[in-house]
Amino acid sequence: MKAIRIHEFGGPEVMLMEEVPIPEPASDAVLVKTYASGVNIADCGIRKGGNAILRPLLKLPLTLGWDASGIVDKVGDQVTAFKKGDEVFGVPTFPGDGSYAEYFVAKESHLALKPNAISFNEAAGVPLxxxxxxxxxxxxxxxxxxxxxxxxxxxxxxxxxxxxxxxxxxxxxxxxxxxxxxxxxxxxxxxxxxxxxxxxxxxxxxxxxxxxxxxxxxxxxxxxxxxxxxxxxxxxxxxxxxxxxxxxxxxxxxxxxxxxxxVRLQNYACLREMAELIDAGKIKVVISKVYPLEQAGEAHKENEAGHVRGKLILEIIKE
Ligand SMILES: NC(=O)c1ccc[n+]([C@@H]2O[C@H](COP(=O)([O-])OP(=O)(O)OC[C@H]3O[C@@H](n4cnc5c(N)ncnc54)[C@H](OP(=O)(O)O)[C@@H]3O)[C@@H](O)[C@H]2O)c1
CATH class of the missing domain: 3.40.50.720 (NAD(P)-binding Rossmann-like Domain)
Structure with a gap:
């Protein structure tokens, strides 16, 4: 599969599009075919090497992206909440390879069914x-x-x-x-x-x-x-x-x-409550720009300029 990886920490130029094997989900995890990945300022921080807390956890090479939507491809032995074909959104396993890729793995507890009212691109802007x-x-x-x-x-x-x-x-x-x-x-x-x-x-x-x-x-x-x-x-x-x-x-x-x-991210079950609020029209997702996966570097430059309205999205599969 295609993935945007880093082999060293640094500027947007360290992000390279590569061919890597599709990951296997652990017993409590889900493999998702990625439709879209959100871009977060945290991704830029990790690309640069993180901070004193994060740095020891970051193992290179690394696929960036901890915010995504897609369709369940495979589930681990202990997974009960999802099955192949479910449309989901959530936060990929961290620390570990993320969602700037054609597939990503997330813990079952860090995913929820995607709200029906919005697109995969919009759904990828919600989780993190x-x-x-x-x-x-x-x-x-x-x-x-x-x-x-x-x-x-x-x-x-x-x-x-x-x-x-x-x-x-x-x-x-x-x-x-x-x-x-x-x-x-x-x-x-x-x-x-x-x-x-x-x-x-x-x-x-x-x-x-x-x-x-x-x-x-x-x-x-x-x-x-x-x-x-x-x-x-x-x-x-x-x-x-x-x-x-x-x-x-x-x-x-x-x-x-x-x-x-x-804020520590302790409650991911709120993804389900947010999906309900989105379907009820009480939360709208604001996307300021959609980039193709290969332009992840441009998306990082825009995010780091500090004035994104709502979210930047990397589109992996066009709906
Ligand atoms: N605790 C966690 O686990 C966690 C997870 C994700 C993110 N975060 C943190 O949450 C913060 C926000 O993340 P984000 O993804 O929302 O960032 P973001 O989308 O990149 O934030 C951009 C926004 O910041 C506003 N902004 C820029 N300069 C500002 C200033 N001097 N004063 C007030 N607002 C200013 C801009 O508004 P204008 O264009 O109107 O200036 C812009 O809309 C970051 O510090 C990030 O590290 C924490």
Missing amino acids: AGVTAWNGVIEYGKLQPGQKILIHGAAGGVGSLAVQIAKAKGAYVIGTASVNNLEFLKDLGADEAIDYKTQRVEEMLKDIDLVFDASPIRDNNIRLKFVQILKNGGRLVSSQLDFPYSEEVKTALSAKNVEGSL
């Missing part, structure tokens, strides 16, 4: 960003109906899904983006949209129940502003797992009795 958004807003954020949430970086892959998940849960949603994306946030259902470049959240907001930072920018100074706008006993959840809170942020959190957390 959606599981991150769901875990951030619902599992760590414990968002309740009627509460006020600020989502920072609301126009990106994680942010655009977080806005819609929070709305579907009955929250009052405020999102930040640059000026070109403010209308887009309103279209997603945000009640308010703030331009993070020209407006200051700390002068506009107070008594917020939950701040979810879904931006790709690592910045402890803006976290201090988030603590300022949170109510006493509120929650600050950051998607940036590799960027711990500074001592200054920790002091500010405890002075205000705010719980601060970094």
Whole structure:
């Protein structure tokens, strides 16, 4: 099968299209014929060698891509939830070879049946960003109906899904983006949209129940502003797992009795709940561009420029 692999860490040029054997699923895993793969900023980070936590787990050569949709080709002995021919979406086994390839393997627990209402390309834009958004807003954020949430970086892959998940849960949603994306946030259902470049959240907001930072920018100074706008006993959840809170942020959190957390992906069962919300028309998937598999390098360059609206997709099979 064809796959985009890296043999060394580095820039987009280290990604090579190669011919490799089709993988075999383990007993608790599923082999999926890939229709589309999502591109995530995390893929770019892994291409560059990851961080101190990830680096020891990354074995070369490696096929990139941890976000995909496709059709089940083969299931392991212990798999009961899926059978050959099922249309699925989910997160390929990590660390291990990913979905920039004609087939990928995923644990049964990291897959769900694809929503009927959307295409394979759209479905490939949901899993990793959606599981991150769901875990951030619902599992760590414990968002309740009627509460006020600020989502920072609301126009990106994680942010655009977080806005819609929070709305579907009955929250009052405020999102930040640059000026070109403010209308887009309103279209997603945000009640308010703030331009993070020209407006200051700390002068506009107070008594917020939950701040979810879904931006790709690592910045402890803006976290201090988030603590300022949170109510006493509120929650600050950051998607940036590799960027711990500074001592200054920790002091500010405890002075205000705010719980601060970094999102770990612990609940993948939410893929099923997101599929239901998608089929009910409550979540739409925004694809900004579809690239053919061989242009994965171009997709990485666009993602790393930092302003993708929604998702970038690699199309492996045209529907
Ligand atoms: N914890 C996990 O397991 C996990 C999993 C996946 C991702 N993540 C993390 O989640 C974060 C978001 O990932 P993603 O895939 O959604 O990224 P992304 O799609 O590449 O994010 C792009 C968005 O970021 C916004 N942005 C750019 N600069 C900004 C700034 N200075 N302030 C606020 N927003 C800004 C852009 O909005 P404008 O164009 O409007 O500026 C753009 O829409 C990343 O840090 C990623 O590492 C974590």
